[in-house]
Amino acid sequence: MDCKDLKRVTIFAGHYGSGKTNIAINYALKIKDSGEEVDIADLDIVNPYFRTKDAETLLAEKGIRLVSSVMANTNVDTPALPAEAYSVVHDKSKHAVIDVGGDDRGALALGRYVPYLAEEDNYEMLFVINKYRFLTGSPEETIEVMREIEFAAGVRFTGVVNNSNVGDDTSEEDVLDSLDYAESVASLAGIPLRFTTVRENLYENLKTKINGLMPIKICVRQSF
């Protein structure tokens, strides 16, 4: 991944539980490793658990600024976003990764930033998909979820990220079997399949078989 060609802002949205948060964190880490400055914004107002904030320490160590609700992980389910979140759209000197909450309900929160993103016109909005999730099992169902998100957010996706997995049980075959599905989604949507993601343990064997494969370190999960 050559970060010089990246758009300044990368937005990850999708069906909830599709893996957006872990991908967003890994993506931000990758941008940082390439020598670029990057902020990450957690706009998730839907999911109370397993959030970007769980990776706060890791991000801080790497020098990546995390913008999230002051309420996140504090037991208060007030779906409010901090004023600070505007800084990632206004500060054009740095890259920004935006982690949007699941489904159309989560994507609603993105809407207020869309006019600024559209004006700057230097963003990529990626649709994260997982074939092994209910309600996104077929390309047609997945497109339905995608259109709902676009409608709620007021912005169109520009690419697809295939994160098809069944958690710890994921096999190489599971990933390979998802490629046709991911291509179908991208083709129905009329946008490119940007990359496929896999857990680090599957990366070595699959990297020669899948174009643009990105290894993912799981940063946000339960420990039992």
Place this chain on the structure above:
Amino acid sequence: MSDKKLMKGNEAMAEAAIMAGCRHYFGYPITPQTEVAAYMSKRLPKIDGGVFLQAESEVAAINMVIGVASTGKRVMTSSSSPGISLKSEGISYLAGCDLPALVVNVQRGGPGLGGIQPSQSDYFQATRGGGHGDFHMIVLAPNSVNEMVNLTVKGFDLADKYRMTTMILADGTLGQMMEPVSFDSIPKSETVEKPWALTGTKEERKPNIVNSLALNPEHLENWNLERYERYAKVEENEVMYESYRMEDAEYCIVAFGVASRVSQNAIDAAREKGIKVGMIRPITVWPFPKKVLFEAADTVKEFICVELNMGQMIEDVELAIKCKKPVHSCTRTGGMIPSPEFILDKICEVAKNGGSN
């Protein structure tokens, strides 16, 4: 090709309910169970005969459950702790009417509005009936997403069989966590005749009446006695539990739901230190697995009850073993989850002082 799906516990219970033949869901959003309602809102309208309705309140939702249950159809509602308190009047009416229904409680920290993080502090409320009057619910306590699926199906079967409300007593962690689920291996749901249901007489039989009002005290006493005969059958036939490394155990952890998952890690770590500890995990918390615990009290030295509350199930453990052996409490509360190390410390402390009796 994998036949598995990656699902949140909340979604998995909703899908399992549909597979068990439930076509009616009434609910009201509350964290951390909202995905049950959200999932039903997407799935049920696409299914023949499916009805999803977001009620104006928890009280309305449970009364809609009473209505559908009266017709003999499988029906479900779900909520989290404060919402279950609101539903508790209706839950008592379900018991008073002898109606089968499935109620899911994805617990969060309390009392009052409390917090949104996981808890098991509704144990008393769930196992002591969950409303006013003499009654019980069957209370199932899963500890994985797969088990949430199986117990949802089983819960509907038990509700129909005994004309009782079944509660799935989950918690925020189980509701929110994602695990691979296979729906191929779920037990086939049993169908039960419901001659009592309000299905219309078609002028072929006398009208059925579903009601919980009994102004004649003799009548009400007999009704309660009959109900408790059914409860005795449930206690005799439907107890479920799982034993873990109990063969040679000197210390026995008792834990259900998410607490049992953390405990399992702590047990494995303690075994590496040479401490012989095992676990009895109640899967039904009502009926409570009294017999296996009573028998275990003859072989183990001490018990440790691990819970996400101030110590509630510990009372049932002490009653079950008739205080034959000491029972220690190991708890976190308010939405905090004990770490495996926290439980391991307790095991080590008890083992160090152990054998003193």
